[in-house]
Amino acid sequence: MAQGRPTDKLPVEILLKIMKLYVEDISETEPHPNHYGWLQITHVCRRWRDASLEDLSFWQNISLYNMDVADALVKRTLKGTGEEARQTSLSIEGRVLTGDLETRRKLDLIAGNAARISSLDLTASTDFFLRLGQQSGPHMAQLRELILEREVDNHAGGSNDDQLLDVFLGSPLTKLRLRNFAFPVFEPLLSSTIRNLALDGEYLEVTTQEVLMTVNKLPELRYLFINASFGRSMAAVAAVDPAATIKLLALEELRLSVNSVEDAKFLTSIDAPHLRFAEFDIDCSEEDSIEPVIQLITPLLPEPSARGLCRAARFEARNFDCLDLRFAKGLPDALTTSSQEEGVHIVWRSLSWPSSSKALHAMKVHFKYSLKAIEDLSIADGEYDYCAVSAWYMLFKLMNGVQTLHLEGRAIDTMRYGLGFDTQKGTYRILFPDLRKVTLDSIQFRPPQPQGGTPFIQDLLRSFQHRADAQSINNLTILHAVNLRQKDIDRLRATGAIGEVTRDEDNKGSSQSKRRRSDSEEHSPNTKRRKGNKEG
Secondary structure, rough: OOOOOOOHHHHHHHHHHHHHHHHHHHHOOOOOOOOHHEEEHHOOOOOHHHHHHHHHHHEEEEEOOOOHHHHHHHHHHHHHOHHHHOOOOHHHEEEEOOOOOOHHHHHHHHHHHHEEEEEEEEEEOHHHHHHHHHOOOOOOOOOEEEEEEEOOOOOOOOOOOHHOOOOHOOOOOOOOEEOOOOHHHHHHHHOOOOEEEEEEEEEEEHHHHHHHHHHHHHOOOOOEEEEEEEEEOOOOOOOOOOOOEEEEOOOOOOEEEOOHHHHHHHHHHHEOOOOOOEEEEEOOOOOOHHHHHHHHHHHHEEEEEHHHOEEEEEEEEOOOOEEEEEEEEOOOHHHHOOOOOOEEEEEEEOOOHHHHHHHHHHHHOHHHHHOOOOOOEEEOOOOOOOOHHHHHHHOOOOOOOEEEEEEEEHHHOOOOOOOOEEEEOOOEOOOOOOOEEEEOOOOOOOOOOOOOOOOOOHHHHHHHHHHHHHHHHEEEEOOOOOOOOOOOOOHHHHOOOOOEHHHHHHHHHHHHHHHHHHHHHHHHHHHHHHHHHOOO
């Protein structure tokens, strides 16, 4: 807002921009953004109220949470001049579950304004969808975004199921997100204009052939999310040859939940040359499926790798049965603060202790190309399987391009022997020959008890002592160290393999000494004399 300028002096256009920014902000921060908390802008002053009442775009977002308010908002959008009122599109969201006492009012509101609805986000019972189709008819010509969730009830399916979504037929949809709808029900809605498609539901079962048929009909598809159970039968649909490759030239983002090998088979039949981000959430309950699933998703990795989207990698074990891997452009910003996700994100869940080693081995075999492209490697604090340390080293052995390494907390459980290891031939193999910078954050360099095993600092020193001059690193930064002594720092420096060793205590002491030196100079007669000469 302009400095020293009251709101009653602002142009209406600026005032409306401020108000809309407020509406956007409250929509992002409130747990229930459509409960009309933003309406308080009309209480600021008379001018704010008048301005907002005149701009119909403020009133087009309708929530079925409070039907009295919803009806009032719809009436407000009708108060413009004839053509303007008719052209004001509506965005409606809400829930109409079995036993809802206001089902009739909600049905009347949606059906009565069907021709003006551009976005509909609805969770409803099977019965409600059937009644909506009967009352509305196919009149949603403005509909662009459709998000529907079918309430899981005792409805076992019937002859009318294929008519559940007839009311939306013919709408030029750009976004379609469906939960708990079977393929025969939503297949007629698939339009060549769809750019954003999500198929979700724990009770939703599709086949590989149905998914291939779906994506083959969507040439403009940019976003695809699938979380469903894949059946093994391919008899229902035979329109697409599973051996053929479907080119998805517009696809930029793919998210897939994988509960079995069958769930990922369709990936072998698609080619997405412009894929920007891929996410796979893999259930590893069936140990034998781990490697086949990794093998199926591997063909999607070379494209992001070739475009530099796998230059950085971050591992994280949130708990003992979960492992998270992110490939991205760089660390840490590209992994944490980027507004647009890029790269590859893979989550392995339900990993038993032998499964961790199997997953790491499968990555070593199938992810070679992407692992060799890594330049920045980060391993976050977490609960890593100590028994899988040998498998970790076999994985690290492929990462010869790593230049920056960041280890945090219990990440050293993946690198327990330092930055190298003894081979079966009796030689010592260093890791990351091109390494230039290492950051060790919150690392425990010695176990709490003397008998707690070989201290990490001992193996770390050994690995630096084995590095040749050409393999020396420029900088080792140690932050929040646990059980690290000054003599350890001195010994690290004495290896000659590190250009500079710094720790947060050193920086803290340096700043404190600078302050002390500054204070002493401030009160020194010589300092005062120098100041006087300078001022003179």
